[in-house]
Amino acid sequence: MRVDFYQLGGAQPDSVIAAIAGRLLGEEQRLLVVASDEALLARLDRLxxxxxxxxxxxxxxxxxxxxTAQPILLSTGADAPNLARNILIADGEWRDSALAYERxxxxxxxxxxxGARLSWKLLAGREGVERNYWAxxxxxxxKKA
Structure with missing residues (x-):
C-alpha cells in the first residue's frame, strides 16, 4: 500500500484534487475523496x-x-461503495481506514x-506501507522523501 503525502503550501487543494482525480480517471481507476467538512465536499462537487x-x-x-457507478465519489466516510482502490484525504485528517486501499x-x-508529521512517523513502522512526501x-x- 502506498501513501503519498502532499504538502499544499501555496497550492489550492481544489486544483490538486482535480489533477489527481483526472490522472486516475485517465488510468481507468476509481477514487474516493474524503473530508469531514461537507462545505469542502460541496465546493469540490462544483469544481x-x-x-x-x-x-x-x-x-x-x-x-x-x-x-456504486461513480468513478469519483465525494464522501465524509471512508467506505467506498464505488469500489475505489484509491482514497484521497482532502481535509488533512489522517484516517487509518485509508490503509485498506491500494493507494x-x-x-x-x-x-x-x-498531524501529518505524526502520521508520517506512525506509518514508518507499518509493514507493507510505502510512504512518499511531495512538495x-x-x-x-x-518528491522530497
Missing part, C-alpha cells in the same frame, strides 16, 4: 462539474442512488502539518 466540456470529471456526492493521497497544509517547487511537485 469537478465546472471543469468545462473537455475536462469534465464524472463524480457524485455520497448518499445518492448511483454511488492513499494525503493532502495537508500548515494547519494540519503536525511544490516552482509550480511543480517534487
Amino acid at each position: 469537478l462539474w465546472d471543469q468545462g466540456a473537455t475536462s469534465f470529471l464524472p463524480h457524485g456526492l455520497a448518499g445518492g442512488a448511483d454511488d 492513499a493521497f494525503y493532502l495537508f497544509d500548515e494547519e494540519t502539518l503536525e 511544490q517547487e516552482d509550480g511543480k511537485w517534487v
Whole structure:
C-alpha cells in the first residue's frame, strides 16, 4: 500500500484534487475523496462539474442512488461503495481506514502539518506501507522523501 503525502503550501487543494482525480480517471481507476467538512465536499462537487466540456470529471456526492457507478465519489466516510482502490484525504485528517486501499493521497497544509508529521512517523513502522512526501517547487511537485 502506498501513501503519498502532499504538502499544499501555496497550492489550492481544489486544483490538486482535480489533477489527481483526472490522472486516475485517465488510468481507468476509481477514487474516493474524503473530508469531514461537507462545505469542502460541496465546493469540490462544483469544481469537478465546472471543469468545462473537455475536462469534465464524472463524480457524485455520497448518499445518492448511483454511488456504486461513480468513478469519483465525494464522501465524509471512508467506505467506498464505488469500489475505489484509491482514497484521497482532502481535509488533512489522517484516517487509518485509508490503509485498506491500494493507494492513499494525503493532502495537508500548515494547519494540519503536525498531524501529518505524526502520521508520517506512525506509518514508518507499518509493514507493507510505502510512504512518499511531495512538495511544490516552482509550480511543480517534487518528491522530497
